[in-house]
Amino acid sequence: MAEEAVGSQRGVASEPWRRGVGLGLRLVDVLIRSVLPVVLALVAGGILLEILGRNPRTFYSHIWLYGVQNGSWQDSAIRMAPLLLIAMGLTVIFRASIWNLGYNGQFALGAALVAGYGPSLVNHVPLAVALVTLFLMATAAGAAWTLVPSVLKARYGTNEIITTLMMSFIGVGLANILVKGPFQDPTIQTPQTRVIPLEDMLPSIPSTRIHVGLLVAFAAVLAVHYLLTRTAFGLRLQVLGANPRAARHVGIRLPRLIITAFLISGGLIGAAAAADILGLWGYVRADQFPAYGDAVIPFVFLARLNALAVVPFVAFYAVLSTGGDLATAEANLPSDFLLVLVGLILLFMTMIEYLGRRRELGGSYLTPGLSQALRSSLFWRKTAVE
């Protein structure tokens, strides 16, 4: 892992007593680089609230009240399920220095399919079979939606930032068409699918309201962590991420690797949609697909693309957004205020990264290649392909 590599390069691990000091310093580094941007963003957001004539202290205490207290932590935990799965999807692909920015389309398609076929499927086959089928269907849909960008990138080196973004808009459009057309609930006017009956949704973890989708998400975290740190595939991804040219020279078949990484990424994001629809919503409404991915990106970076480290960050954001939905409503503001906070976190993260580079704070949030990847031609990236 990148963190350990940095530690050993500094030579702090050689003597036991120095290792302790090194660990302490590293912990401080990690705290500064990961937690400080969040704190600064919350402060800046508070200043903005003050300007708008809202009381920031009330606002943030409302977030705590509605996101953690009185059992609302369970709502936050429920929201963690799709967020974690999306974060895993992004972690895998970012490790390879590839940008999958098509998460909204991949999610929307998965969600539309699950909500479209779900209500009838749960009536016709045993519930367990139905739920697993729906999960697999959403996974397949999310994965399939990455095929065009990944094949274009693998074969022609076409820049995936643009293609995934465009496919994302198309995916959301297609999901809307499906919801308003074949999946439309015929008994009502609102453009939405039929509702999966409550007893046919994902079961809850005993003595909580939290559905088992969260366990699926945690399993995915462990699986992705294992995949990235303990397997040859993970190593290949890391080599590709660090240096595409080196990856080619050591004989990695790049097209296959790129396409596989994209499929895993899209599949996890599709699975996130299944967990969210089957666990929480039970239906989707056209034009109302949640854009979870936009909010997850900064936290994936703050976790330094480390699958396990993503968990606390996602938990934080789950609380922030669950409490924030109600807190913004009470402050009479659009819930898009959360987008401002997320954008601020990203900005402060890059700034602290800059200071960190100046002061040798250690590993960067980007794999070396992720920033490097853009330095060749955006469309025709020979080094990344051949």
Added chain:
Amino acid sequence: MSEIFTEVFWTTVLAGGLLAGIPLMFTSLGETISERAGVLNIGLEGMMLLGAYLGFLGAHYSDSVWLGFLTGIAGGMAGSVIMVVLCVWLGLDQIVVGIAITLLGEGITSVLQGAQFGTTYPRLGATPTVSIPLLHRIPVVGTSLFEQPLVVYLGFGLVAVVGWLFRSTNIGLNLRAAGERPEALDAAGVSVRATRSWAALSTGALAGLGGAYLSIAVAGVFTPFITQGQGFIAIVIAMLARGRPLLVVIGSFVFGISLSLSDALQIAGITISEDVINMLPFIAIIVALVLFSRRAYLPPALAVPYVRGAR
């Protein structure tokens, strides 16, 4: 099928294409300038939104579209100042900062609009137009094409000016050098940082103007997320245009027409769902990328921070 090719249909397609294409034209012209200089603006969408919101506010409170366009330009530039400081001066990652600017632009304009107007959306009056003598009397398309707000004509003038700047001035040469081989520009005694800063600022100004035109002249109202991904379309247009302003204009109107097709088809009595129509520009871009991606050209130093003496 003949009844769909009526006068009204063609007028709607052309006039609507022009109307929808103008914001794209301003924005992608701006992106062309900074791409030439080696700065990639993924945050274009956020800058457009800032321009759209501030432009709307300016026009709303002053009752003057011109002041509105000016505040819109200021809004877009405010967004690009972040880009200039963080990416050009400090050399931070342009993609991450760009995503941040987009998220911030989306969030802040929506929050401010909500805090100020709640769920009401005040409308502006129609933007005054200027008709070109003689040409606007051309039957069928004359009035819709040659009666435009003054800023549109100025915009076409601006395209010509940018083309001339690129082709035959030192400024254009400096811009291109900043994107192609910044160290050569540095060695020639011209500041890479200043060149790129000005380029990024003019991109912000043009994106802000594009957004302001969208909210003031096209929609007459500001709604959150009004740009609907047009900032990203503008990036692609600029990439495919390979730094040629004329191609920027053509590309913008092709996409403008595909954005305006839904109205035209409805008039022609063909109801295609709005969602299908909204997808068209993005499908067109995927097709264009598949077909032309090899011919697209981007400066080698695009998105590479310039550090003097670094290799």
